[in-house]
Amino acid sequence: MTANATDSTTPVLDGWVQGSFSAAGFTRETYRRGSGPAVIVVHEIPGITPAVTAFANDVVAAGFTVVMPSLVGTPGQQFSNGYMVKSMLKVCVAKEFTTMAMNQTSPIIAWLRALARSLHNELGGPGVGALGMCFSGGFALGMMVDDVMVAPVLSQPSMPFAFGGAARGANLNLSPDDAMVVAQRAAAGCQVLGLRFTGDKLVGTRFDSLRELLGDAFIAIELPSNAKTDHSVLTEQRDEASVQRVLQFLRDKLLTPAD
Numbered sequence: 001m002t003a004n005a006t007d008s009t010t011p012v013l014d015g016w017v018q019g020s021f022s023a024a025g026f027t028r029e030t031y032r033r034g035s036g037p038a039v040i041v042v043h044e045i046p047g048i049t050p051a052v053t054a055f056a057n058d059v060v061a062a063g064f065t066v067v068m069p070s071l072v073g074t075p076g077q078q079f080s081n082g083y084m085v086k087s088m089l090k091v092c093v094a095k096e097f098t099t100m101a102m103n104q105t106s107p108i109i110a111w112l113r114a115l116a117r118s119l120h121n122e123l124g125g126p127g128v129g130a131l132g133m134c135f136s137g138g139f140a141l142g143m144m145v146d147d148v149m150v151a152p153v154l155s156q157p158s159m160p161f162a163f164g165g166a167a168r169g170a171n172l173n174l175s176p177d178d179a180m181v182v183a184q185r186a187a188a189g190c191q192v193l194g195l196r197f198t199g200d201k202l203v204g205t206r207f208d209s210l211r212e213l214l215g216d217a218f219i220a221i222e223l224p225s226n227a228k229t230d231h232s233v234l235t236e237q238r239d240e241a242s243v244q245r246v247l248q249f250l251r252d253k254l255l256t257p258a259d
């Protein structure tokens with residue numbers, strides 16, 4: 001990973017060091033802050049918004065080195081409906097995301113796995129944590145193929161997009177081979193934390209699929225929806241108790257007693 005010598009000039013990202021990472025045929029911008037074991041926070045659509053950064057700052061304050069990759073959008077830009085639509089269109093056509101195809105692992109997962117291995121080699125600790133949300137919600141599940149991923153968190157997983165039938169809404173965005181490895185790791189004790197609003201149609205029936213694949217290793221946080229727009233558990237519709245549950249999960253998995 002390469003990093004600039006100065007912090008980001010975007011006010012929302014004050015204190016975050018801008019860099020980049022190349023692997024698996026991709027190079028993506030990254031933002032890094034903190035100390036301790038690594039946690040990769042992957043933003044939702046439309047991008048690294050102020051609300052995403054606020055959550056990531058909470059993870060930093062909990063004792064972790066946080067890296068936020070920028071996969072789409074303009075880092076630091078405020079959420080708006082127009083910005084969301086623009087980013088959604090980019091996600092739908094980008095080669096690194098399998099937004100509609102079922103039973104495939106998005107190519108960007110290989111890049112994220114390499115990033116996790118690089119961070120673990122540098123920082124040590126029991127392993128690495130990762131959290132995805134919305135279109136990236138299932139990415140940490142794909143990263144479980146590597147033993148280094150020990151704290152996967154899935155917030156409102158929404159890919160492949162559930163347009164066009166129940167089967168798509170149940171799919172976990174994993175190839176059959178990757179699903180087999182993930183199931184084996186869950187059976188060996190690697191827990192997965194998932195969060196969603198119960199009325200969120202974008203999540204489909206994926207929590208049922210996760211229970212089937214992971215068994216007792218899947219920890220589900222399911223919040224009653226108060227509005228039709230409830231979706232972003234940790235950011236735009238932030239639920240404070242859920243934020244604290246995620247932070248405790250990361251502490252339990254990544255911070256040793258000596259820490």
